[in-house]
Amino acid sequence: MKLGLLVASLLAVLVGCQQKPTKIVTQEPVIGENITAERLMKDNPVILDARPSFEFNLAHVPGAINVRWEDFSQQNPKSRGLLQPDLFSLARRLSLIGVDPQTKVLVLGKGPQGAGEEGRVAWTLKVLGVKEVYTVLHTSYREMNPTKEAPLVQNKPYWKPDVAETLTTDFKDFKNMVSKADSSLVVIDVRSAQEYALRNLSQIKDVKASVINMNWTEFFGEKGLPEKKIESALYEKNISKDTKILVISNHGVRSGAVTYALNFLGYKKASNFAGGYEQWK
Structure with a gap:
């Protein structure tokens, strides 16, 4: 009988020690x-x-x-x-x-x-x-x-x-930077895959820098703000927040948007070549 009372008492203590469920109020991030x-x-x-x-x-x-x-x-x-x-x-x-x-x-x-x-x-x-x-x-x-x-x-x-001069790169500096094989620099072409296939910097003999294609829409989420998930995709391409990033599009609109998004997400070495392919040609 005493053993039964002891077990019952222990169960009561354990149940009493359990925390009540916490009511979580969430705000959509x-x-x-x-x-x-x-x-x-x-x-x-x-x-x-x-x-x-x-x-x-x-x-x-x-x-x-x-x-x-x-x-x-x-x-x-x-x-x-x-x-x-x-x-x-x-x-x-x-x-x-x-x-x-x-x-x-x-x-x-x-x-x-x-x-x-x-x-x-x-x-x-x-x-x-x-x-x-x-x-x-x-x-x-x-x-x-x-x-x-x-x-x-x-x-x-x-x-x-x-x-904020680091957010923009002029033609002379851009041409000089992409002409060197610098492993700490990457050029992100943010036009569509179709545009990239027709013409891109990697097809130009004098361009030695690494050039990759990522559509500009990947950098923004459902609400229109910079998409934090893009960090994983960039990491897979060996792009960190310390990487020097030059962003290019046809005339600096989509590339300007991506440069803004990258800067917002902490990629402080990202810069827009605002002249784009229009100025390059």
């Missing part, structure tokens, strides 16, 4: 470990919409401002991927739509249905020194912010851009 959709909407970011103007006029987020990547670029058709040389003028233009280096900015776009326009705009802002820039699919915005309307934009004082 947008990128990394600590950025969520809710946090993106905190502090009323400036909303830029990089879609074509006719799509913007058909339907857009209240308070959003329509910008085109071409608004910041040169007009010469042979080098239209290059930013306008007067970067201070670009910064002044941004101040008139409420953007300065401390402004949180969301750039809306079409994601894989587009050509990387929102990523190119985000890259431009990062080159000019804007610290917090996020790309988001236009169709995802309402899911992230179902109740609040976008705030009215207020002008900011003029500011001088603190240019």
